[in-house]
Amino acid sequence: MTGTGATTALASLLQRLEALHQDKTFGVVRDWKARTGGLAVGFMPVYVPRELLHAMGVLPVGVLGGGDSIEIIRGDAYYQSYICHLPRSTIELGLNGSLDCLDGMLFPATCDVIRNLSGMWMMQFPDKLVRYLDVPQDFAPDVGGAFYRHELLDIAGELARRGARPLDDAALRASIAVYDANRRAVESLYELRRREPWRVPSDELYLVMYAGMLLPVEEHTSLVEEYRAAVCADAARRPLDQARMLVTGSFCEQPPLGLIRTLERAGCYIVDDDFVAVHRWIRGDVLCAGESAAGDALDLLVRAYLEQGVPSAIRYIDDDRKGRDLVERVQRSGAEGVVFCAPSFCDPALLDQPMLVGALDAAGIPWTAFKYAENTGQFQVIREQAGTFADSIKLWSGAGA
Amino acid sequence: MTAIDPHPASSGAPAPEPGRPLLTAGVDVGSSSIKAAVFEDGGPGRERMLAGIVERLRRRDPLEVAEVTFDKALEMAGVERGALHYVATTGEGEHVPFRTGHFYGMTTHARGGLFLDPEVRAVIDIGALHTRAVLMDGRAKVLGYRMTSQCASGSGQFLENICRYLGVTIQEIGPLSLAADAPELCSSICAVLAETDVINMVSRGVSISNILRGIHDSMAGRYVKLLVAAGASGRVLVTGGLSRDEGLLQAMRDANDALDIRAHPDSILAGAIGAALWGGFRARKLAERGLSLSGGGA
Numbered sequence: 289m290t291g292t293g294a295t296t297a298l299a300s301l302l303q304r305l306e307a308l309h310q311d312k313t314f315g316v317v318r319d320w321k322a323r324t325g326g327l328a329v330g331f332m333p334v335y336v337p338r339e340l341l342h343a344m345g346v347l348p349v350g351v352l353g354g355g356d357s358i359e360i361i362r363g364d365a366y367y368q369s370y371i372c373h374l375p376r377s378t379i380e381l382g383l384n385g386s387l388d389c390l391d392g393m394l395f396p397a398t399c400d401v402i403r404n405l406s407g408m409w410m411m412q413f414p415d416k417l418v419r420y421l422d423v424p425q426d427f428a429p430d431v432g433g434a435f436y437r438h439e440l441l442d443i444a445g446e447l448a449r450r451g452a453r454p455l456d457d458a459a460l461r462a463s464i465a466v467y468d469a470n471r472r473a474v475e476s477l478y479e480l481r482r483r484e485p486w487r488v489p490s491d492e493l494y495l496v497m498y499a500g501m502l503l504p505v506e507e508h509t510s511l512v513e514e515y516r517a518a519v520c521a522d523a524a525r526r527p528l529d530q531a532r533m534l535v536t537g538s539f540c541e542q543p544p545l546g547l548i549r550t551l552e553r554a555g556c557y558i559v560d561d562d563f564v565a566v567h568r569w570i571r572g573d574v575l576c577a578g579e580s581a582a583g584d585a586l587d588l589l590v591r592a593y594l595e596q597g598v599p600s601a602i603r604y605i606d607d608d609r610k611g612r613d614l615v616e617r618v619q620r621s622g623a624e625g626v627v628f629c630a631p632s633f634c635d636p637a638l639l640d641q642p643m644l645v646g647a648l649d650a651a652g653i654p655w656t657a658f659k660y661a662e663n664t665g666q667f668q669v670i671r672e673q674a675g676t677f678a679d680s681i682k683l684w685s686g687a688g689a
Numbered sequence: 690m691t692a693i694d695p696h697p698a699s700s701g702a703p704a705p706e707p708g709r710p711l712l713t714a715g716v717d718v719g720s721s722s723i724k725a726a727v728f729e730d731g732g733p734g735r736e737r738m739l740a741g742i743v744e745r746l747r748r749r750d751p752l753e754v755a756e757v758t759f760d761k762a763l764e765m766a767g768v769e770r771g772a773l774h775y776v777a778t779t780g781e782g783e784h785v786p787f788r789t790g791h792f793y794g795m796t797t798h799a800r801g802g803l804f805l806d807p808e809v810r811a812v813i814d815i816g817a818l819h820t821r822a823v824l825m826d827g828r829a830k831v832l833g834y835r836m837t838s839q840c841a842s843g844s845g846q847f848l849e850n851i852c853r854y855l856g857v858t859i860q861e862i863g864p865l866s867l868a869a870d871a872p873e874l875c876s877s878i879c880a881v882l883a884e885t886d887v888i889n890m891v892s893r894g895v896s897i898s899n900i901l902r903g904i905h906d907s908m909a910g911r912y913v914k915l916l917v918a919a920g921a922s923g924r925v926l927v928t929g930g931l932s933r934d935e936g937l938l939q940a941m942r943d944a945n946d947a948l949d950i951r952a953h954p955d956s957i958l959a960g961a962i963g964a965a966l967w968g969g970f971r972a973r974k975l976a977e978r979g980l981s982l983s984g985g986g987a
Binding site (some may be wrong): 326529553676682 | 714721775783784788789791793795796830831967970971974975
């Protein structure tokens with residue numbers, strides 16, 4: 289493909305991704321249901337075992353809130369002003385019919401607000417499958433592992449009762465392989481951005497990852513590879529002198545696309561992040577990592593959760609481990625600084641922040657922090673803050689000042 | 690762990706050669722004008738401005754004007770685009786396609802101010818929309834700042850609007866203000882109220898000189914407060930578009946005689962100058978790591 293041809297193909301792909309991101313009526317999910325007659329089940333951030341749903345013929349659909357494009361009319365009546373924005377926009381989507389195409393919703397244990405939302409969902413949508421996914425906080429296989437396996441089997445039973453295919457070991461193993469391929473494709477794209485961030489602007493990467501919340505996984509893997517090939521062929525992209533940043537804290541309520549663009553236009557290259565965290569929640573392959581161990585495919589999934597999950601704020605683990613992991617991510621990505629970019633009132637992110645700051649300070653890694661809501665529309669203050677932080681890194685980092 | 694080079698090299702810019710001066714450019718995209726400066730940078734204390742120009746936007750596309758202004762500056766300096774080691778933008782220049790990197794206004798005005806007057810440790814950048822008081826050290830490292838809120842009162846744009854109402858040109862403001870004998874103070878907080886004040890003054894027959902000096906006095910009061918709040922003392926350099934307004938400078942001096950308020954003939958170029966100089970600094974820093982980036986050739 290010629291340079292111009294590659295640019296045109298990329299522009300057309302990005303247009304499609306933008307359309308997917310803007311469509312809060314989940315048209316692509318409705319089309320899938322009409323085509324296949326299968327069940328579609330929504331899930332909130334941060335993590336659900338999508339492999340299980342896939343193996344039962346169910347389309348997992350990521351519901352990441354209403355973003356900055358929907359007006360909250362009824363959602364505000366459900367939550368106090370000191371609660372984050374995600375649940376109010378999600379309930380707005382539910383009440384205005386946008387989520388009618390979903391046969392159920394899974395609410396992974398993230399914080400009290402999400403637990404609360406699952407209760408509201410049960411009352412508002414009594415005919416739908418509504419499930420609070422209680423994930424283990426004890427990571428011993430015979431304690432947390434046994435508990436988690438029981439939870440997953442329980443969900444599988446509920447899905448089967450609503451018409452999904454019964455859970456089958458071979459099918460689950462095949463689904464895990466499909467998701468492993470997806471994780472490898474995603475990781476490969478993140479690796480490209482770490483190496484050549486000018487090729488993979490983070491707002492584009494975000495759109496590619498967001499598409500994975502709506503599309504069947506096989507289609508998403510192809511899309512990731514298509515995007516990767518397109519940006520590699522686009523000769524118009526060239527490097528700029530920008531400071532390399534790791535952005536953390538945005539694993540649940542997502543930042544508006546405008547905020548991500550603002551950060552990169554302000555002189556930062558985002559080289560690592562935790563946006564749309566479900567894609568990178570499990571590190572590495574599930575099959576390869578667990579193959580030598582005894583047990584069935586469900587055990588592999590359970591073991592992956594216990595042993596390969598990222599040390600996130602929603603896991604109750606040693607704070608030192610989270611800090612060490614952040615420092616390692618900074619080093620691995622070649623980041624020159626960290627931006628704590630958390631949603632306002634996000635307890636998990638904001639409560640972990642002081643410990644993470646301590647780890648960065650001890651390692652001599654500069655950082656800055658600000659908060660957002662998914663519908664934040666004014667970025668001038670963030671622009672100034674991120675821009676001057678980037679300047680300070682470019683001019684004074686290592687200057688002994 | 691994979692080692693990643695934080696700033697991978699690309700072709701396009703000449704690699705800095707030891708002992709040879711660098712060629713850099715700075716482009717300051719403001720809300721009413723574009724400023725460009727071209728430098729020969731022989732290292733700390735050996736920087737020389739080859740060209741510096743200001744082009745008013747006059748409702749044209751800022752990116753187009755930036756490109757034209759940049760090319761004019763290069764022509765004045767006798768420098769080819771491909772010879773530049775770094776093109777730095779500042780102000781609203783994040784979208785300028787031929788940039789190598791971008792620096793923020795506080796960073797560049799501090800550096801530009803220090804270049805124009807090595808003794809200053811504070812600058813106040815008074816532009817069309819915003820005003821920033823910046824404190825720095827002897828290396829132009831920003832130590833603190835204060836800026837005006839979003840309201841445009843007390844900014845260059847406000848003054849331009851008043852000029853239109855009064856039927857005077859921007860160049861006439863300073864001399865008219867200096868000739869005032871009984872200034873009439875107007876609102877220093879809100880542009881809408883200030884404009885109403887001016888209309889009332891005109892209908893009461895207050896002279897244009899006294900109206901302008903009154904406006905200058907109220908603006909100067911805000912700026913001096915900003916400087917004091919930032920912790921400025923001693924010599925202060927006024928930069929940005931309003932640094933050429935003698936009436937405003939005098940009003941600032943009268944508002945606080947503890948501050949030594951100054952301006953330089955090239956004060957308006959401070960942002961572009963600072964950008965060009967920081968560009969040279971970065972080009973050297975990158976070269977030390979064996980890296981270079983495209984310098985305006987794109």
